[in-house]
Amino acid sequence: xxxxxxxxxxxxxxxxxxxxxxxxxxxxxxxxxxxxxxxxxxxxxxxxxxxxxxxxxxxxxxxxxxxxxxxxxxxxxxxxxxxxxxxxxxxxxxxxxxxxxxxxxxxxxxxxxxxxxxxxxxxxxxxxxxxxxxxxxxxxxxxxxxxxxxxxxxxxxxxxxxxxxxxxxxxxxxxxxxxxxxxxxxxxxxxxxxxxxxxxxxxxxxxxxxxxxxxxxxxxxxxxxxxxxxxxxxxxxx
Numbered sequence: 001x002x003x004x005x006x007x008x009x010x011x012x013x014x015x016x017x018x019x020x021x022x023x024x025x026x027x028x029x030x031x032x033x034x035x036x037x038x039x040x041x042x043x044x045x046x047x048x049x050x051x052x053x054x055x056x057x058x059x060x061x062x063x064x065x066x067x068x069x070x071x072x073x074x075x076x077x078x079x080x081x082x083x084x085x086x087x088x089x090x091x092x093x094x095x096x097x098x099x100x101x102x103x104x105x106x107x108x109x110x111x112x113x114x115x116x117x118x119x120x121x122x123x124x125x126x127x128x129x130x131x132x133x134x135x136x137x138x139x140x141x142x143x144x145x146x147x148x149x150x151x152x153x154x155x156x157x158x159x160x161x162x163x164x165x166x167x168x169x170x171x172x173x174x175x176x177x178x179x180x181x182x183x184x185x186x187x188x189x190x191x192x193x194x195x196x197x198x199x200x201x202x203x204x205x206x207x208x209x210x211x212x213x214x215x216x217x218x219x220x221x222x223x224x225x226x227x228x229x230x231x232x233x234x235x236x237x238x
Contacts, residue, residue, distance in 0.1 A: 001139045002040050002047070009037030047145065051129055053136030056150060058127045065122050066093040067162045068101065073229060074162045076113070076120070077170055081106060090156055091167070092122075109152040113164055116157045125153040163233060172236045186228055194220040 013033035020026040046052035067074035068091065077091040090111055091103045104111050104122075127150040131137035137146065158164060165173070176182055197220035202208050208216075 001142070002044055003142055006037055006040035006044065009033050009035075009040055013037065043139075047140045051145065053132055053140055054129045054145065055132050056127050057130045058125050061124050061126070063094075063122050063124065065102075065120055065156070066096045066098070067120060067158075068093060072225060073173075075170060076156065076158055076162055076164050077167050078111075078164065079103075079167045087111075090154070092120075092156075104154050104156075105152060108149070109154060111154045111156065113156045113158055115160050117160060118157070120159045120162055121157050123155045123157065125155075127151050165233075165236075169236050173232060176232055176236065189228075190221065190224045193224045197223075 010033075013030045016026055016029035016033055020029065043052060047054070065076075067076050069075045078088040079091065081087045081089055087109075088111060089103050089106055090113075091101050093100070094102050129145055129148045129150060131140065131146055194217055198213060198216050201216045202213070205212070
């Protein structure tokens with residue numbers, strides 16, 4: 001609508017200046033038409049530059065996301081963007097068994113990680129320009145500014161059992177765990193740890209049954225694996 005008033009003002013000023021023979025009437029009507037055109041142009045510029053007649057509206061959405069990896073090592077990865085490392089893109093899965101990896105947006109987006117006890121999910125706050133009323137939308141809607149994207153914030157609520165690692169750290173961890181010498185070392189340490197746990201349990205209960213010893217061994221193996229992962233993560237994060 002505002003563009004139409006601009007065009008009308010320009011056209012009328014031309015018509016009044018050229019085709020009205022009475023000079024006072026011609027000058028007056030031309031001046032008024034030019035004023036209409038100038039005012040319309042000013043508001044067009046204000047809408048485009050200062051978003052006149054608009055307001056920022058933030059929409060919040062929540063999406064469940066899933067870590068990458070297996071039960072022993074679940075990870076949310078991040079990749080720094082640029083050399084200053086001020087912005088990271090986070091990598092995750094949209095489905096638990098998905099082979100396809102998803103990631104947060106790369107532009108006009110800030111990401112924040114919060115460790116929680118509950119499920120891993122992402123809350124996204126997206127801010128856009130919207131017109132303050134139907135009237136302003138009628139006047140300036142043709143400009144294409146309605147719903148124009150401004151910024152986005154992703155808050156990743158990550159369960160405390162899930163590791164948040166850089167892509168480089170994840171590669172280093174994979175390389176370490178694939179090392180034959182490291183696996184041999186872990187095997188030796190695991191055997192010693194499990195044996196010690198079983199002996200300690202049998203001292204407390206000399207009449208322990210075979211089934212109970214199996215339970216102690218299983219728990220000791222799980223404890224050792226958790227400690228081994230913790231130690232590996234400590235090494236790659238140095």
